Amino acid sequence: MNPSSLKSRFATRFLRALTQIHARKPICPSSPTEIFRRYRRIKAAADKSMAYSVRSRRTWTGAVLWKLRSRSCGRRSVKTSTLVKSQQAIEKKTRHEKQNKNTTTTTGGHGVGFGVEATASELRELVPGGEAMDYCNLLDETAHYIKCLTTQVKVMKKIADFYSL
């Protein structure tokens, strides 16, 4: 395994996060709420470690991290200055992208068929941060997102297999 590959970076980060999750809460008997809560934390940890593990910062990574932060901060209802700044940065980015999207779709809108636009909007909902991108960039983001998701699934599958043993 290449020590600096996406897979290994994600694996180390995710395992560290898992240990933290375990360390935080004692292993109590499995009540469904407990498990559900842990599931949410594990999923958040997986997404976060994936977003941090990519070398080139992408739109979807920013969107994922922003969602996670806003969700956690919303619960605590405390906004730190860093969070506000990051939110503003992301808002500015999405605004900028929306402007780009407007300009490109006006000129190139008829190039893509109408039916394709419907599925493209569906894709936008799936890919985080996809709402504010034009079609070309959306396809780029989707490709990168798929690649990262497959890595994530592989690593998590191995971890889960190991746990189940």
Added chain:
Amino acid sequence: MLHRLESLESCNYNGMDVAVLERQAARLKWQQQNYVVQNNNLVELCASSMPQFQGLIGSNIGSGQMVQLKRPEVFLGSGDFQEFVNFPVAGAEFGDSEKLDLVPPEAAADYCISRTSSCQMTALNTSVMKEEREDMVLEKMESTTGSGRESFNKRKPEAVADHKGKNKRIKGEGESEVKTKCSTEISRNSSKENSKASEVQKLDYIHVRARRGQATDSHSLAERARREKISMKMKCLQDLVPGCNKITGKAGMLDEIINYVQSLQRQVEFLSMKIAALNSSVQFNVENLPMKEFPAYVANFPAAAKLPAMAGLPYFQLNPLQKESVNCMLNESILPAQTATEGIASASVSISEQSLSSSSMTQLQPFSTWNMDPQGSSSNLTVIFHSSSIVRVEYIRIWHLIRYTPDTDTS
């Protein structure tokens, strides 16, 4: 200069006015200052193809060959481009060659091919271009004389054009697409000499070549460029998504991509749920994990040997497809431990299926400590084993889901 233009007029050049020429020259100059340049590689290509081009242009080759032109301008986003494109062509096609929109149409095929290739127009270049354009037009006129030769001396070298079909170069894709065959199509009667080597500046271009019979206005060219980009990206996506080779068409591909992304996201959820559920029975110490070592199989693990009764446990997989099913499962009452034995028996059935997925075992990281809490885990076991029959059915579905092979032949 004026007398040349007058002669031009008299020659009934297809509706091109001198005034129009001058206006277009002025506009061109303005445009060129606004051009965006993009493609670096093209310059080297042009430089490399120059010598061949120069060699070829001196001879009177037949109609089968074409000179390769480089378009110095970026066509996308230029509103006035249409006029520029139409300038030398004046709307007619020439001979049987479809590529050159820039070549002035002339049935007698006396036309000059070369154009400057510099994109950043300095004042000098613009003046040169002006002259070239006039010269270009004039070439048609000077059908039999070789006097056009010197007019080409000022020309800058030209560029590379694909003589068939579209040729679009974007940042770095250019090299693979550019066909540097230097076929020259020269006027039949006069031998043109190519200009000297270019002061092609190291600039980037987006070159778009319109196919025969297609519109050449800037909007459709931009559209075409965009569509090309999109189709290239779709091809990359096709490589990423398994089982997409047979699907043609954008809509089908998009649906496939959407399905794949959804399935991947669901897998992540399912796996994190699984880890959450299974983690309750084990503790582990991750800090001591060396990255490069791969553990032996768990069967060799010392802790597993201590608990023979739990031997069935490792091969059991928790199979809820969604969180609701997990909750249902775990909400069931905890059964007494007698069910553990039948649970193990049924669990062993899934061992064979499990072994299919255990190829990933070799790459797991070692856990340095392994603490099994018998009491805690047995209660989990009973809960899990109670629904083992349901689980088995689910397992097969999930197995296919995880594999995600749309083709059934690989199962």
